[in-house]
Amino acid sequence: MTTAALPLWRDLVLKRLTDRDARERDAFVTLIAAHNLAVQNVASLQNDLHALSLAAKNGQGSPGSAEHGNHGELAGQVANLETQIKELKDERADLYKTQGQNAQKMLELMEAMQKADGSVSALEEANRAVTTNLNTVSARLRDVQELIKEKDHVIQILKDELATHQLELVQREEQLSEKEKRVKSLEAENGTLIERWIVLKQEQAARMNEANEYVEIALKSKAASPRQLSSADMKFDAFPAALPTVTNHIPAKLVRRMQAHDSEINCVQINGDGSIVATGSNDRKVLLFDVKTGALKSTLSGATQAIMSLTFDNSGELVMGTSNDNSVKLWNVATARLKHTLTGHIGKVFAAKFTDSGRVISGSHDRTIKIWDLNRGFCTSTIFTLSSCNDLCLLNGDGTTIASGHLDHNVRIWDSRSGSLIRELSGIHYGQVTSVAIHPTENVLLTTSRDNTLKLIDLNTYQVLKTISNDAFRPGMNWSRSCFSPDGRHIASGSQDGAVFIWHSDGRIEKVLKEHRSAVCGVAWNSKAFVSAEKDRAVIWWGP
Template identity: 40%
Template sequence: PCGPAARWKRHIVRQLRQRDRMQKALFLELVPAYNRLLEKAELLAKFSEELKLEPNSVTPVTYQGSWEEHSGPASEQVASPASLRAKWQQQQEGLQLVCGEDVFLPIRVNQAWVSKELKQAAQQIVNINESPDILEDGTREETVTLTPAVEPDPQESETCEKWKRSFRSASATSLTLSRYLPLPPSPQEAHLSEVNAVCFGPNSSLLATGGADQLIHLWNVVGGRLEGNQTLEGAGGSISSVDFDPSGSQVLAATYNQAAHLWKVGEAQSKETLSGHKDKVTAAKFKLTKHQAVTGSRDRTVKEWDLDRAYCSRTINVLSYCNDVVCGDHIIISGHNDQKIRFWDSRGPQCTQVIPVQGRVTSLSLSPDQLHLLSCSRDDTLKVIDLRVSNIRQVFRADGFRCGSDWTKASFSPDRSYALAGSWDGALYIWNVDTGKLENRLPGAHCAAVNAVAWCYSGSHIVSVDQARKVVLWY
């Protein structure tokens, strides 16, 4: 089920669903208008039939004298031309009031136009061009590019342009970017103040955001939009990072009240408090080993925790403010204010390696295969470090890209093919890891600096949060 054939088939299904949503949105207003037009046409036919029957129902009378001589009961059976015209005018005015002005338009022309539009939409098929790519493990993966076979009508393009934004996102099952739409196109207000952190659960349908309002909001991803699920309280300080455990049943948050807090999904109040740091806790991550976590702080320490007992099992002096940490199987990596990334063996006390970078490190992101590390720093660059040789493999820059804060978070795509980060101007930037080139810039959704981004594990959507309390789901 995980072979190349299954991957491109899932990609095709996802793209076809996206096309269905686009076509449905284009015709949401057209179909009700067409139905109203048909109702008006039926009503017009009914009135016309009644008006045709009334003159035929009049009994003809033979007049042998002047009109005035037949002013008796016989003359009352005959309607004069003037009265018929008046009655017709009255019926016409009544019909206009009921049906509106559209009833006097050429109905057949409108019906033909609507039928043409519907036929054109039905004929908008998908071309599937397969091109094999070689993966790192030597297997060949089928990648597909989906494009409309028919050029959109100018009127359709004008309607679509009001809400359409081009977006290219990496899928966990594809090595090429595809066009997506942000749904909804406008940001949602997520917190009462600045939003600092965002993280997807392992099933990609649950999202956590943390803000300076000391709250964590859980969101359900439903049909391309975010719906509020739960609010976690009791942090006691501004939230600086959030993380889900591998099972998705617990949420860990770092806070500025010198502690980290642990919640169980479904319970509003904090379950455990991990206290022991002497300054703001800037990062908190679950380890892959069950019931263990790591925190980093501005007190120049990194701590390992036994979550069963809420006990600090180890304290590492890291020599500089720690802005972010990530954990591998037997390794802890920390990023610092002194422009260095440090590597720590979780089985020993010493630092095993130091990699200098230009600029304060704002975030770290470890690839799922634990072979590559993505760093973001205040020199307005992203760097990909190959952990197999401990060298910087790629450096990403772009005109207009600048880190908006000391906690700007960048992220790998699930398949490590792309790097994503938000900028001070509210735009999102996506780079290709293999080529080092900027793949896309996504402006317009945010009006303030983007603090953090997250790419869901399925690769189908992205979430970004900013300093203006907003969250945007890119789908």
């Protein structure tokens, strides 16, 4: 391992040792040189001493003062050398002692380094644990940040709901004052009507008394002179002619299957005279088919997102589609050209209906119902519905009374002229309402819900007349549509498993059609055709 690869603490220790060597190197060099010189001097002196000793032995018995003088001089030198040798030995002993101390310091430094290695290992282990904990905390922080974003979104929704409720409260207060005035006016009108009714009853009683007297006179005359009363003698009120009925054929078998779109189908509708079937899809197109032949008549384009519902006007000249691009679009059936685009909603538009007076009423997931003037091409009024609107229907031709089905499981009845809520039907369903439809001849509302039930509601009393359900029936979409038969005696609705249920209005199952392979999004029924569409792009014509 290179020095560059060592941890920082090792770099620090090596740097300190290098600095120490650089700082104390000259002192040790001098000491070693002196030691080496002393050793050399000792060796040289020992050699000289040995030579002198030999010389002294060789000259021990020779006479002469000169020799004695030389011997004395040599003895002095020897003594001097021995002193130097002793000093050098002492110095060497000091050097050995210093060397030992240095070795001890080196051992202590090595031991400290080993301890530092152990501390570093412990620190590295702690660092790994801290890193793992940091990663865990970072992941939790990301999760918390995502949760905060979701909470912020929910808070924004709640703020919007609060603003809507506050606006609704202000409107309700204004409407309450208007209602009080209307109640007083109605009370006065009611008093007048009661007086008129009493007068009318009195007149009817008087006429009845006159009639009774006339009959008694006639009977007396007959007893006196038997004569048949002619038609001229008595007058009868004419009874109104019976309303024409529509022949009702319960569909029983598959007549034609078609793959209609490039993507999932969301809705199906038949025009008033039963000649055209329209389908809307996630491919942003509306397809028009000939009912008799099944041939594609035209393709209507212009939407930028999925088509969610379709409606024809009474004349059959226009077809209207609502879209997830927050708009309502109207096409001319004959030319297949886009005629109007109504923009103003800020959420997906799931339903819209034509009125008899040249208006359009639309319901959206932005929790509003808007009334549009087609002659001028803009929104004339907005009703705040308190919850996302999945479907709506008109309870009369001019659209002054509207029924709407909502995400919050409730059905609401509105007065479109004042924008006021007439009635809120809560507790009827326990899942979001996917469809509302009015009976063709009676004041009865049909509702469909994700709680797997259909309800028939009397709009005079707002009471549930009948709950229709089956263990196998499951609406497959939040915009699944149900419908009445043309005579109102039967009800048709599609299920998640592809079955189409035909119920009698009393709740009995008349027929279950099982030709679809995916969830049925809607059914359309008039006197000339019965058509159903499924999510997986198939449209089926049914026959009796």
